[in-house]
Amino acid sequence: MKITRRNFIKNSFLLGSSLLLSPLSLHAIPPKKEPWIPAYEKLEKEGKLAQRVKQAYAMFENCQLCPRRCGVNRKKGEKGFCRAPMKLVIFSASPHFGEEVSLVGQNGSGTIFFSNCNLRCIFCQNWPISHEGRGKECQDEELADMMIKLQKIGCHNINLVTPTHVMPNILNATRIAYSKGLHIPLVYNTSGYECLEILKILDGIVDIYMPDMKYMDSNKAAKYSAGASDYPDVTKKAIIEMNRQVGELQIDKKGIAFRGVIIRHLVMPNRVAGTEKFVKWVAQALPKSTYVNIMPQYRVEYKAYEYPEIARGITVQEFLEAMDWAKKYGLTNLDPNSVAVRDFYLQRESDRVPFKGA
Numbered sequence: 450m451k452i453t454r455r456n457f458i459k460n461s462f463l464l465g466s467s468l469l470l471s472p473l474s475l476h477a478i479p480p481k482k483e484p485w486i487p488a489y490e491k492l493e494k495e496g497k498l499a500q501r502v503k504q505a506y507a508m509f510e511n512c513q514l515c516p517r518r519c520g521v522n523r524k525k526g527e528k529g530f531c532r533a534p535m536k537l538v539i540f541s542a543s544p545h546f547g548e549e550v551s552l553v554g555q556n557g558s559g560t561i562f563f564s565n566c567n568l569r570c571i572f573c574q575n576w577p578i579s580h581e582g583r584g585k586e587c588q589d590e591e592l593a594d595m596m597i598k599l600q601k602i603g604c605h606n607i608n609l610v611t612p613t614h615v616m617p618n619i620l621n622a623t624r625i626a627y628s629k630g631l632h633i634p635l636v637y638n639t640s641g642y643e644c645l646e647i648l649k650i651l652d653g654i655v656d657i658y659m660p661d662m663k664y665m666d667s668n669k670a671a672k673y674s675a676g677a678s679d680y681p682d683v684t685k686k687a688i689i690e691m692n693r694q695v696g697e698l699q700i701d702k703k704g705i706a707f708r709g710v711i712i713r714h715l716v717m718p719n720r721v722a723g724t725e726k727f728v729k730w731v732a733q734a735l736p737k738s739t740y741v742n743i744m745p746q747y748r749v750e751y752k753a754y755e756y757p758e759i760a761r762g763i764t765v766q767e768f769l770e771a772m773d774w775a776k777k778y779g780l781t782n783l784d785p786n787s788v789a790v791r792d793f794y795l796q797r798e799s800d801r802v803p804f805k806g807a
């Protein structure tokens with residue numbers, strides 16, 4: 450029986466969630482001998498974190514927090530492209546077990562979803578949160594309490610999803626949470642559409658950067674991400690800066706990530722994401738051992754069905770060619786779930802075993 454696209458997508462999910470991968474199977478730099486402390490702790494002890502919070506908050510008056518550079522005064526209630534107020538809006542805060550294995554560990558990644566978004570892709574899987582801004586307004590102190598609660602229940606990190614437009618609130622909340630005992634890594638889980646000067650403010654605060662690299666072509670970026678034609682150039686520069694700050698992914702002896710960069714790249718139908726160009730760029734601009742997650746789980750969401758080019762899931766062959774390109778350009782640290790999905794389909798194709806999915 451042929452492997453259909455439907456079966457491929459379904460089984461990518463099933464396989465991804467059921468793999469019993471040990472975090473220790475990851476290729477990552479082993480920890481140094483001195484005890485680890487979070488980046489923000491060092492900065493606070495040097496007396497510099499308060500100044501960063503102040504510097505970040507001042508940006509609300511003429512918002513340049515992201516490359517949209519709207520220049521609105523969010524302190525006065527004006528809203529820019531992201532439609533975000535100055536106050537935090539949070540959709541959820543809970544342990545998440547669907548992230549990369551070194552973030553999830555045994556107890557989950559402490560994931561906080563911020564409402565609204567500065568990129569607003571038309572295929573967004575979280576569109577009620579990012580496009581419609583569903584969520585609850587919160588004070589920075591409440592965010593700090595959420596961080597502490599996630600740490601208390603054993604989460605291995607604080608995973609800040611779509612943080613760009615609320616970066617000042619996050620810094621303030623981190624400082625408050627640190628005073629209450631926060632001591633786990635901050636994961637900056639971003640679309641990658643970040644300004645260099647903003648990343649400089651985050652230098653010494655964020656432990657793990659997890660940017661997307663969605664497209665390599667400016668026309669595609671403009672078409673599918675609300676006119677953001679500068680996305681490829683801006684994001685390439687941003688990732689290089691992130692790598693300068695925190696370097697390659699490091700894990701502790703239990704296989705839990707505590708510092709470094711994880712790059713995510715979602716394979717899209719009809720080569721829309723420019724995967725070959727992406728892996729080639731990583732191989733040339735960054736260490737070949739940079740942790741890269743080539744993701745197979747694209748699905749037709751939100752308004753993607755209006756664009757024929759992306760109005761379907763990816764095929765087995767589209768995923769396999771993406772993984773082949775990564776190998777061809779010499780990337781050595783691919784996400785183990787993606788590697789397992791690739792191996793699963795290669796094995797099935799070579800065995801020609803009938804697939805018995807629903």
Ligand code: SF4
Nearest residue numbers: 512515518519529531
């Ligand atoms: S964070 Fe929002 S208001 Fe500020 S520049 Fe970006 S899109 Fe505009």
